[in-house]
Amino acid sequence: MPDTHVTVEPGSFENELMQRMAPRNRLRTLLRIGVPLLLIGLLAGCMLPPEPKTEVGRDVFNLYLIVLGLALIVFVGVEGFLLYAVFRYRRKPGDEVLPPQLHGNNTVEIIWTAIPSVIVFILFGFSMATLGEVEARSDNPGVIIEVEGFQWTWTFIYPDGTAITGSAAEPPVMPVPVGEPVRLVMRSIDVNHSFYVPQFLIKRDLINMGENGTPNELEFTITEVGTYAGQCAEFCGLQHADMTFEVDAMERADYDAHMAALAAGEEPPSPGSEDCGTPIQVAAVETIRFDTDSIEVPAGEDFCIEFTNNDTVLHDIGIVEIGFDGDDIGAGESITYVIPAMEAGEYTFICTLHAQAMVGDLTVTE
Amino acid sequence: MATTTLEPRASAYRRSWVLDWLTTVDHKKIGILYIVNSFLFFFAAGVLALVIRAELAVPGLQFVDESTYNQAFTMHGTIMLFLFIIPALSGFGNYIVPLQLGAPDMAFPRINALSFWLLPLGGLLILSGYLFGGAAAEGWTGYAPLTDDRYATGVGTDLWIIGLTLVGTASILGAINFIATIFKMRAPGMTLFRMPIFVWTVLVTAVLILLATPVLAAGLIALFIDRNYGGSFFDPSVGGNPILWQHIFWFFGHPEVYIVILPAMGVVSEVLPVFSRRPLFGYKAFVFATIAIGLLSFSVWAHHMFTTGAVFLPFFSFMTALIAIPTGIKMFNWLGTLWRGKITLATPMLFALGFISMFLIGGISGVMLASPPIDFHVQDTYFVVAHLHYVFFGGSVFGVFAASYYWFPKMFGRRLNEPLGKVHFWMHFIGFNLAFFPMHQLGLDGMPRRIGDYSPDAGWTILNFVSTIGAFLIAASIIPFLINVIATFINGEPAGDDPWEGNTLEWATSSPPPPYNFDRLPPIHSERPLFFLTHGHGHAAERPEDLEEEPIGESKHGDAERRPEDLV
Numbered sequence: 001m002p003d004t005h006v007t008v009e010p011g012s013f014e015n016e017l018m019q020r021m022a023p024r025n026r027l028r029t030l031l032r033i034g035v036p037l038l039l040i041g042l043l044a045g046c047m048l049p050p051e052p053k054t055e056v057g058r059d060v061f062n063l064y065l066i067v068l069g070l071a072l073i074v075f076v077g078v079e080g081f082l083l084y085a086v087f088r089y090r091r092k093p094g095d096e097v098l099p100p101q102l103h104g105n106n107t108v109e110i111i112w113t114a115i116p117s118v119i120v121f122i123l124f125g126f127s128m129a130t131l132g133e134v135e136a137r138s139d140n141p142g143v144i145i146e147v148e149g150f151q152w153t154w155t156f157i158y159p160d161g162t163a164i165t166g167s168a169a170e171p172p173v174m175p176v177p178v179g180e181p182v183r184l185v186m187r188s189i190d191v192n193h194s195f196y197v198p199q200f201l202i203k204r205d206l207i208n209m210g211e212n213g214t215p216n217e218l219e220f221t222i223t224e225v226g227t228y229a230g231q232c233a234e235f236c237g238l239q240h241a242d243m244t245f246e247v248d249a250m251e252r253a254d255y256d257a258h259m260a261a262l263a264a265g266e267e268p269p270s271p272g273s274e275d276c277g278t279p280i281q282v283a284a285v286e287t288i289r290f291d292t293d294s295i296e297v298p299a300g301e302d303f304c305i306e307f308t309n310n311d312t313v314l315h316d317i318g319i320v321e322i323g324f325d326g327d328d329i330g331a332g333e334s335i336t337y338v339i340p341a342m343e344a345g346e347y348t349f350i351c352t353l354h355a356q357a358m359v360g361d362l363t364v365t366e
Numbered sequence: 367m368a369t370t371t372l373e374p375r376a377s378a379y380r381r382s383w384v385l386d387w388l389t390t391v392d393h394k395k396i397g398i399l400y401i402v403n404s405f406l407f408f409f410a411a412g413v414l415a416l417v418i419r420a421e422l423a424v425p426g427l428q429f430v431d432e433s434t435y436n437q438a439f440t441m442h443g444t445i446m447l448f449l450f451i452i453p454a455l456s457g458f459g460n461y462i463v464p465l466q467l468g469a470p471d472m473a474f475p476r477i478n479a480l481s482f483w484l485l486p487l488g489g490l491l492i493l494s495g496y497l498f499g500g501a502a503a504e505g506w507t508g509y510a511p512l513t514d515d516r517y518a519t520g521v522g523t524d525l526w527i528i529g530l531t532l533v534g535t536a537s538i539l540g541a542i543n544f545i546a547t548i549f550k551m552r553a554p555g556m557t558l559f560r561m562p563i564f565v566w567t568v569l570v571t572a573v574l575i576l577l578a579t580p581v582l583a584a585g586l587i588a589l590f591i592d593r594n595y596g597g598s599f600f601d602p603s604v605g606g607n608p609i610l611w612q613h614i615f616w617f618f619g620h621p622e623v624y625i626v627i628l629p630a631m632g633v634v635s636e637v638l639p640v641f642s643r644r645p646l647f648g649y650k651a652f653v654f655a656t657i658a659i660g661l662l663s664f665s666v667w668a669h670h671m672f673t674t675g676a677v678f679l680p681f682f683s684f685m686t687a688l689i690a691i692p693t694g695i696k697m698f699n700w701l702g703t704l705w706r707g708k709i710t711l712a713t714p715m716l717f718a719l720g721f722i723s724m725f726l727i728g729g730i731s732g733v734m735l736a737s738p739p740i741d742f743h744v745q746d747t748y749f750v751v752a753h754l755h756y757v758f759f760g761g762s763v764f765g766v767f768a769a770s771y772y773w774f775p776k777m778f779g780r781r782l783n784e785p786l787g788k789v790h791f792w793m794h795f796i797g798f799n800l801a802f803f804p805m806h807q808l809g810l811d812g813m814p815r816r817i818g819d820y821s822p823d824a825g826w827t828i829l830n831f832v833s834t835i836g837a838f839l840i841a842a843s844i845i846p847f848l849i850n851v852i853a854t855f856i857n858g859e860p861a862g863d864d865p866w867e868g869n870t871l872e873w874a875t876s877s878p879p880p881p882y883n884f885d886r887l888p889p890i891h892s893e894r895p896l897f898f899l900t901h902g903h904g905h906a907a908e909r910p911e912d913l914e915e916e917p918i919g920e921s922k923h924g925d926a927e928r929r930p931e932d933l934v
Contacts, residue, residue, distance in 0.1 A: 049743055049810045060739045067737060071730045078726050081701050086719060091643065091708035098901065099708050104648040108702070109695070116694030120687040120733070127737035128680060134739050151517075191512040192608065194673060194746060198812025201743040205674045207609065208511060210602035216675040229824070233673075233746040233814045235505050237512055238432050241817035328823075 050199045053228060053249075054220040056134050057201040063130040064201075070119055134202065137219055142180025142252075149186070149193035149206040149232065152239040162262050168242035175248045175268075177255040178225055184218045194234035197247055203233050222249040225338070279304035279336055284315040284329075284351065284358070293360040299344040308334040319362060320348045328353065391475035392881060393464050396482050398777060400457025401770075403486055404450050410493070411445035412841060414438045419801070419837035422830050425822040435818035436503035437522070441493065443506030444526065447626065448533045449489040451762045455629040456540055458769045459568045461777060463544065465872035466562045468553025468890065470882035473546035477539050484536035492529035495522025502526035505816060507619070508589070510600030510611035515593040527590045534583045541575035544568055553871070555890030559653070562870045562893060563646060566653050567632030570660040574621040574628075577664070582618035585611065609676045616667035624663045626758060627725070628656060630765025631696060634718045637768050638700055639894075640866050641715035642707030648699045649893060655692035655699075662689045672741045679738045686736035693729055697722070712866070713787030717768035720795050724760025728753055731806065749809025755802045767794070767847075774851075775865045779877040780858030786850040793843030800836025804829040869894035 047068060052061045089099075146157040155165040156174045166172030176182045186195055188206040195218065196203035204218040222228075232243035250258065261268040282305055283291045291310075297303045307317045309329040318325040322342065329335055344366045351358035387395060417438045421429050430438065460478065464471055472478045495501030501522040504512045513523055548569045552561070561569075589611070591597035598604040600611045639646045646652060665685040668677040700722050709715070731753040735741050744750060767790075775781045813826045820826050864873040874896050875884050888899045 046807050047810065050812065060743060063737065063739055064734075064743075067734050067740060071734060075726065075730055078697060078701070079723055082704070082719065082723055085701065085704040085707075086709060086711070089642070089704065089707050089709050091710045095708060097708075099642070099644055099706055101645055102647065102702075102706075103645050104651065104702075109648050109651050109698075112698040113691065113695055116691045120690050123733065123737060124684055124687050127683060127739060130737075130739040131679060134742065191514075191517055192509055196746075196812070196814065198743075203673055203742055203745060207674060207676070208602045209607070209609075210605065213602070229821075231812075231814055235436075235509070235512070235746075235816040237504075237517060238436065240436075241432070241819045244821075 049201055052201050053199045053224050053226070054201070054222050056136075056220055057199070058223075059130050059133045060201040063126055066126055067123060070123060074119065137183070137217070138181040140181075141183040141219065142177050144183045144185060145174065145176070147184045147186040147195060147206065149188045149195070149236075149243075150190050151237050152232070152243040154195075154243070154245050158259065160259065160263055162259060164262070166245070168239045171242075171244040171246065173227075173246045173248050175250065175255055175258050175262075176222060177252045178222045178249045180252070181219055181221050185215050186218065187213075187215045191236050192234045193232045193236050193243070195230065196233035197228050197230040199228045200247075205234055222247075225249055225251060279306035281306050281308070282317060282349070282360075283308040284311045284317075286311050288313070288315075288351075288354050288357045290349075290351070290358050290360050294363065295349070295360065296363045296365060297339075297342070299364045299366050300341050302338055302341050304336055304338055306334060306336045314353060315351045315358070316353055318350055318352045320350060322347070325352055389479075391471075391479050393460050393472045393475065393478060394777070394879065394883075396478050397457045397459075397461025399482055400453050400460055400485070403482075403489075404454035404457060407445050407449040407489055408454070409844070411442050411450060412844070414442040414445070415837060416841055418442060419834040421818050422820075423834040424831065425820055425824075425827060427819050430818070432818055433500060433503060436816070437496070437501045439816055440503050440505050440526075441501050444492060444502070444530070445489065447506065447622070447758070448530060449485065449492075451626050451758060451766065452537065452622075453485055454766045455571075455626070455633075455762070455769075456537075458633070458766075458773065459544060459564075459571075459629060460540075462773060462872055463547060463565055463568055464551065465776075465875070465879060465883055466565050466870050467548065467551055467556055468871050468884060468887045469547065469551035470884070471551075472543050473551055474543050478543050481536040481539035481543065484532045484539075488529040488532035488536065490529075491525050491532065495520070495525045498522065498525070507615055508611075509615075510589065510592075510606075510608040511602065513589060513593070513611075514601055518593075524590065524593060527586050527593075531583055531586050531590075534579045534586070537575050537579050538583075541572035541579070544572035545576065548572075553887050553890060555895075559650065560890060560893045560895075562632075563635035563649070563652060563656075564629070564632035564870075567628040567635070567656055570656050571625050571628045574625050574660055574663060578618045578621035578625070581614060585614035585618070588614075609671075609674060612671050612674065613667070616670045617664075619670065620667040621660075621663045623757065624659055626762045627765075628659065630721065630762040630769075631656070633765045633769040633772070634700065634721050636870065637714045637718040637772050638703045640772075640868055641710045641712060641718075642704050643867075644703050644707040645869075645894060645897075646699060647702030647705075648695075651695055652699045655695040658692040659689060662692070669736060669741070672738050673745045683736055683738050687733060690729065690733050690736075697726065697729075712771075713782065713784060713791060714768045714772035714866075716788065716791040717764050717771060720791065721761055721764040721768060724756055724764060724798065727803075728756030728760055731756060744809050746814055747809035748805040748813045748815055751815050752802050752805035752809060755805070759798060759802065764794075767791075772866070773872075774854070775861030776872055776877050776879070778855070778858075779861055780854050781861045781865055782850050782854050782858070786846045786853075790843050790846045790850065793839060793846070797836045797839030797841075797843055801833050801840060802836070804833050804836075808833075864896070867900070869897040871895055874899070 049061060049064060052058045144159060148155040148157065152168045153166045154172050155163055156172060157163045164172050164174065184195065186204060186206045188208040190208060192208070193206040194203050195206060200220050202218065202220065204216050206216065207213070209215075226249055228247045228249065230245045230247055232240060236243065258268040280295050280297060280303065282295065285291045288311065305317065307326060307329060309315045309331055312331050314328045314330060316326045316328045319339070324339065326337055327335065342364045344364050347362040347364060349360050349362045381389075387399065390396060417430060418435070421427065421435055460472065493501065498521050500520045502508070502518070502525070504518055504523065508526070512518060548561070548565060588597065588599040592599050592601055592606070598606040600606045600608050602608055635646055635652065662685060666682060666689060668682040669686045671677050672679060672682070731749070735744065735750065735753060771782055771787055808826055808829050811826060813820060813824065861877050863875065863877055866873070871887065872879075874888050888895050892898055
């Protein structure tokens with residue numbers, strides 16, 4: 001049988017070839033190590049949900065980290081193997097030698113059936129444990145709110161009969177207390193909708209089940225004062241994208257005052273304006289400036305900033321070091337923020353819309 | 367003295383070129399019709415994708431209004447799935463399955479023609495909504511009660527229902543034809559476990575279509591009755607149940623995912639061994655994994671419905687996670703095939719490798735979604751959009767292109783240009799990842815799907831912009847592909863019968879094959895009859911001692927000129 005091998009003189013041509021290949025091998029080594037590392041960095045750098053603002057959200061976040069970890073192991077393992085095989089086992093031009101014709105190997109196949117099985121069971125176990133937390137219901141929730149979804153906004157109905165509704169143009173705000181379980185009883189009166197607050201890491205559909213249907217429920221305990229954007233997540237027709245809302249989470253006392261004012265038909269007080277003493281006044285003034293370039297507050301206690309916009313364009317106020325970034329305020333409007341206690345030191349307050357021109361020092365003193 | 371003069375019948379019977387294609391019952395011509403038709407719909411739905419991505423590039427509504435946007439994503443999803451991916455793979459099935467089985471044609475050639483011609487009819491009906499006050503705009507899933515006549519008042523939704531019912535009927539007819547062909551038309555010696563993997567995947571797909579698609583058709587007809595004749599299947603105000611639609615739709619819709627992915631897996635399992643010069647590692651394991659995926663696919667539908675609060679979560683979560691096992695087995699089969707192979711990175715191989723690496727990501731995100739608490743966060747967000755595009759586009763569409771480059775020489779006798787093919791692949795691959803990878807993060811950040819506008823404060827702008835660039839890069843990658851196809855028709859390199867040193871019977875006949883395919887068939891003793899014809903039966907052994915490397919002997923088949931050395 002004629003041999004179709006190209007015969008190579010040992011030692012001469014081959015050695016030369018090896019030497020010429022060396023830089024390429026380094027490149028390959030670099031690729032082999034570099035590409036997976038780069039991918040891990042990329043994936044780990046992002047690929048995370050928002051920082052959870054509810055107790056259950058933390059459980060979901062932790063579960064997600066476990067699942068993402070498993071996912072990365074599988075991803076790097078398989079893609080690494082694939083890249084290695086493709087770089088390592090290339091057919092050279094003119095190479096007519098057949099590689100070994102291996103049809104299978106029972107041991108190997110049993111092992112690689114076992115690997116995904118184990119991963120799947122781990123994942124399922126952790127998922128079910130977290131699912132128990134997510135679905136847990138407290139005996140005595142802080143407030144039970146009926147949520148009604150319709151094209152294309154929401155109505156929030158409170159136990160005292162107060163109903164807050166909005167429109168696609170002016171979305172409603174749902175006041176809730178922090179630190180207590182909030183239970184939502186959710187119905188649709190037309191098509192399917194879904195109540196979704198990304199920072200709570202949860203959503204639940206609102207389904208129109210007719211008069212006698214059982215409504216869906218959702219329960220969460222918010223851990224931090226703040227406003228959280230939410231949005232309908234189930235496509236519901238023409239203006240689905242506009243079906244937004246906000247959850248305004250506040251301390252119990254503020255919440256009670258807020259609800260009392262709503263029930264009395266008054267403008268609710270700004271959150272927390274009563275229990276932080278005299279607010280520090282900061283104003284934006286014409287030609288895109290703050291009216292002051294330094295403010296001073298005591299350390300270790302909550303304080304308030306009352307921000308007034310006397311300019312003709314939008315402004316906001318933020319504190320760089322603590323990541324606080326207030327809402328955009330229109331000309332002639334005013335807002336009061338409660339800033340949680342800060343440690344002594346030098347900080348910077350800015351208008352994030354005009355970070356170059358509008359900067360000031362915030363000194364927190366002992 | 368009686369003499370009879372025989373008229374040469376076939377050659378005397380002349381028809382015009384157009385009439386010939388319109389009336390053909392030849393599985394090869396029908397296969398080509400399927401593929402051409404699919405690509406036309408692919409380009410149409412691709413344009414709609416560009417509309418979507420252009421609108422989402424930055425916050426605000428710049429190019430289209432909400433109604434047009436909603437129609438665009440509904441038509442994009444419907445056309446891509448029902449009139450591109452499924453028929454494109456059916457087209458390759460039509461062309462290749464009889465050839466790989468050593469059969470002269472499909473079992474029912476006329477039904478084959480019918481099941482093709484229903485497709486353009488159904489597709490045009492679906493799109494014709496644009497001419498009658500607006501196409502359907504309720505999403506490709508058509509959730510009740512949004513599709514009820516109270517909320518979807520236009521005739522577009524009715525046209526969508528009728529069109530889809532026709533397309534579904536076409537699928538069912540095609541499935542019956544494939545099953546009959548595979549069970550009854552195999553050449554002597556072609557036992558079930560000697561069938562090429564592509565045929566196996568088409569068989570399992572056909573069974574899935576046969577069991578799942580009638581359910582969708584029934585649901586569509588029920589919806590039509592609700593809309594037009596006062597029925598109350600899905601209308602809660604008169605005692606109907608909107609969740610019923612979701613059960614019906616996904617009882618079809620999840621097997622549908624495997625209908626779309628299994629034949630593409632089959633393509634990859636044909637391409638990898640040929641370009642690695644190794645048999646598929648674990649042929650039987652692969653076949654059983656395919657069957658297992660098919661079976662499991664009927665027990666997972668409600669994982670699309672975790673947030674409805676209407677399904678038993680542990681069961682569907684567990685069954686969904688289980689599918690990862692046979693899928694993982696296939697992944698390892700492919701890796702095992704590459705391992706110690708002799709790999710040639712021709713364009714079909716690049717697309718097959720692209721399939722493996724991208725489908726892996728779709729598979730991983732699928733397992734993540736199987737966990738109900740995680741699903742509660744990312745369901746109906748761009749995370750799901752990313753996931754399904756990594757499965758459908760990173761998986762199936764890469765498979766369709768692998769098949770296109772791999773079988774083009776067989777269909778037309780000419781080989782597509784390699785450098786242009788590689789340009790196409792890399793633009794496609796980079797554009798795909800640029801378009802769809804950022805969507806994972808958008809979904810985790812909470813961006814819902816099916817919105818035409820978003821707030822500039824949401825922090826989604828940069829990733830959306832990147833994604834839009836990727837989408838246009840994908841569109842641009844189609845240009846070298848089209849140039850390649852046209853240039854090859856004008857002046858392509860002749861392919862010969864077997865340009866890739868193939869393993870299976872389609873390479874044992876001429877390119878393109880004659881009517882009824884084979885003048886004579888090689889003996890069939892394994893799933894690689896042509897390989898053993900070329901290399902002899904020494905390689906048939908499965909015992910390790912017979913697997914030493916050895917030079918190829920004199921081959922009946924292997925003139926060096928045909929080998930794709932220039933492709934390395």
